[in-house]
Amino acid sequence: MSQRVGMGVVGAGAIGIRGALMHLSQEDVQDRVRLAAICDPVPGRAEAAAQKYGVARWYLTYEELLADPDVDAVTLCTPIGLHYQQGLMAIDAGKHIHFNKTMTTRVDEATDLIQRAAAKGVHIIASPGMMLFPHNRRIRRLILEGKLGTLSWAIAGTTAGSGQYHLQEEFRTGQDVLTSVDPSWYFKKPGGGPQYDVTVYCLHNITGILGPARRVTALSGIAIPERHYQGRTIATEMDDNTILMLDFGNAMTAVIYATVAGSITVGFQPNIYGTEGSVVGTRFKPVAGEEQELKLPDEFPPHVSGVHREMREFHVFEDMMQLVDLIREGKPSIVTAEHARHVIDIIESGYRAAETGQTQELRTTFDPLPLADL
Structure with a gap:
């Protein structure tokens, strides 16, 4: 895959803004990844975030974001208790996944996601890549x-x-x-x-x-x-x-x-x-x-250069870029x-x-x- 990865940001809360939107809207990454969509169930929040950070489309529901053909991957910036079900939905939709910590709350859930993703050809990067x-x-x-x-x-x-x-x-x-x-x-x-x-x-x-x-x-x-x-x-x-x-x-x-x-x-x-x-x-x-x-x-970690070094949550940005490299180049990650x-x-x-x-x-x-x- 040589084109830019279309990233869907799931959740416009603290980590969605600070970890995903602020970093992925920077000019230095636009050759590799773009903010394709964002969703949040709070009325007006996804729309406001999209306008502020230049996201192409905004939705109220996760289902709408997953149906967007320009979304190649998602970063789950949602409460941890939702990650397993949202991960299953992303895999079913054929979307690659960056899990903000923690991937799931139970081992059997994590195993199920790993097995389903492998069968579907979906890549998973699970923070934090310490x-x-x-x-x-x-x-x-x-x-x-x-x-x-x-x-x-x-x-x-x-x-x-x-x-x-x-x-x-x-x-x-x-x-x-x-x-x-x-x-x-x-x-x-x-x-x-x-x-x-x-x-x-x-x-x-x-x-x-x-x-x-x-x-x-x-x-x-x-x-x-x-x-x-x-x-x-x-x-x-x-x-x-x-x-x-x-x-x-x-x-x-x-x-x-x-x-x-x-x-x-x-x-x-x-x-x-x-x-x-x-x-x-x-x-x-x-x-x-x-x-x-x-x-x-x-x-710093390998992708954290320039303005990203001065920004908070640069480790989240790094993990997302590990997924971008994996999708675009097939480059394995230690995360x-x-x-x-x-x-x-x-x-x-x-x-x-x-x-x-x-x-x-x-x-x-x-x-x-x-x-x-x-």
Whole structure:
């Protein structure tokens, strides 16, 4: 396929605007991708977004967007609990799919999508593609080369999805149709809660670096039973305070936290400790020798150049461009649905472990990057 990929943006909320529309409307990508259509069920929102960002057509319904012959692929910028059904519909319509995190909420749903897409010849890219960041590949290389010695334990986590962040985003505090997006779904079943929203980044990082986990146990619950947004109360349905413990084999354990307070790591990066050294965030600290910063200045994922480097959610843009390359050139991506499914397995099994008090065996795996590809 040599022509531009027609992208359909599904949802004109925070991630649809910040992650898709702002990036894909930039002049430097118009030779490869164009904004063919957008849909949103809130009256006036898709139309306003289309006018602001130069989208060719707008629709109220997803079905109308899928019927548009100029839409080659979709980016699902919708609540996570809708992703499975919307993914099925896209596959049936023959549209390639970029799933914003998380691809689904259950392993069986992810497996069904993978199998159906393969049978239909539909490509899937499932965010977040954290191993596209060069510093994460350097960390994995250090581990595979034995520079950390025998691995002992690791920790990663965040408080971003449990606190006030989603209530205070710029797309939720305004008065017009594009800046008054309801955040309620973040706190509701089945796709809300910080595990699917932000811990997914930490889990893609640590499994991308260490490889697939084997077992998970967890403690989890609701710490803040209700939130307040624009004069109304949102009841919290999904756990907002969860700590996972992952078994990677060989007595290597990782703690992954999604809590309402108390972040002790930097961003979504893990701290990894071994007998010969450690990686703390993006700094390699050998037992003997000089510390080394693994994140180099002005270094970004492969498609993030020019103005995109100054914009938020450039990792979402990068993942979408991975799909564009896959469609146009048949270029394989390391951002795989199988990796996303393994992370979903950890989250789903973690909730089950917390509920039952029993450690859960993980049912899935994926192929981590080999040394030759780093």
